[in-house]
Amino acid sequence: MLQARLPDVWRLVGTGAPSESVVVVPSMTVNRVAGTAGAVNQALEERLLFLLLLLRQPHLRMIYVSSMPVDPQIIEYYLSLLPGVIPSHARARLTLFSVGDGSGTPLTDKLLARPRMLAELASLVPDRASSHLIPYTSTTRERDLALQLGIPMYAADPRHFPYGTKSGCRRLFAESGVAHPEGAEDLHSVEDVVVALVGLRSSRPRSDWAMVKLDEGTSGSGNALVDLRGIEPTAPDAYAQVESRVRAMQLEDETIGLDDYLAKLAERGGIVEERIVGDELRSPSVQLRVTPLGDLELLSTHDQVLGGPTGQAYLGARFPADPAYAMTITEAARRVGERLAAAGVIGRFALDFVVVRHGDTWEAHAIEVNLRKGGTTHPFLTLQFLTDGAYEPASAHFLTPSGEERHLVATDHLQDEALKGLRVADLFDLVARAGLQFDPARQVGIVFHMISSITECGRVGMTAIGATPDSAQDVFDRAESALLAEARASLAPRELPL
Known part of the structure; x- marks a missing residue:
């Protein structure tokens, strides 16, 4: 069976094996009530461009698939973040593969509908015995894609899909003895x-x-x-x-x-x-993974930033979650994670909670399991790849190798009509002029994502990294202010040349 090869492939990860490669297919294959505009779909696919930071491994080759070509300036931006790597060397090990279909159809479906193109993609894999597929979601369609490419998929098997539904979550929480509404x-x-x-x-x-x-x-x-x-x-x-x-x-x-x-x-x-109510409500999450070797790992906790008409729409996150309840939700997540691992689930997943304060006491209720990468995946892994740090579940802190704390504030929804006045090149010009780039020496600063949607949708994402929660928020606020000021200036009427 194809997936049976995954443990051996996993053992090669990070060893410097010259034949190691990954195929990234960031398809948003989810069952939506409403469709997604093509530009937003493309920008969501580009959220996983942080994976280009894996190219700091000197032998790793990567094939990154997208619906439409990614702007070369965006690729150059991410490669410039690589610590201790010559960008041109990393670029030579990166293959960009685009379908040329900008519709809102999921990327995986676009590939499966084009057998000749799919065969071409499969031919680009250097060595199938040491390669694996990294999808965003893992439905039966991603499984079919893995079979067509001849490489195993590092994600939950589609047969475990019911665990990720709202009904399946409730049953899972009850079986795990975890409080839920x-x-x-x-x-x-x-x-x-x-x-x-x-x-x-x-x-x-x-x-x-x-x-x-x-x-x-x-x-x-x-x-x-x-x-x-x-x-x-x-x-x-x-x-x-x-x-x-x-x-x-x-x-x-x-x-x-x-x-x-x-x-x-x-x-x-x-x-x-x-609907849970109390003196104060927050919406934290816990991120975990089960490796192909069966090991359960607690990766991070976040406080989600929600908005929308009823306060249920995901806008962004702060990391780590408040220590007042981080260990409570971590323990509940561990119990659920152990049950998922015992069922054979592999890959990254997250548990969402509602925590409510009654006086001085916080009470946690599990509400959802996401058997896929989510909105907190790319900010956290961006931080981890840039700093080589790790989250310490026992203390609810993220520490760099030198023992310094790091915090982040991130959003996928920095959105304003004025941003439509900027092009990708204008954003990077501002980054250079305003000093918004990530500083590798101090390991603080801003990393932008979803960059391609800035002109058409007036939307961009960003991750602000700081040494404290307040400094991360300050970095975020300064970047947001500078970006919106630049955008509004770009729309100011100009005198026509005589």
């Missing part, structure tokens, strides 16, 4: 949702708000908020009242219509759960 899973209709909400209101009379979540929603886009205030579950018209509230629920993604949302619920399923 009251609710119900495996719902497929308005009637199912109404019955679950009436039951929730009966068991939790103080639950004035509840969440409906699509089983395969991502970044909060499949969530909806239901107002249960004033409903008596024993009233004769309780079910009618709740149904009326469901049909008026507030969808997190305002570009989606209720009919489309309910159609996706019927097709793929969903859950209902109480």
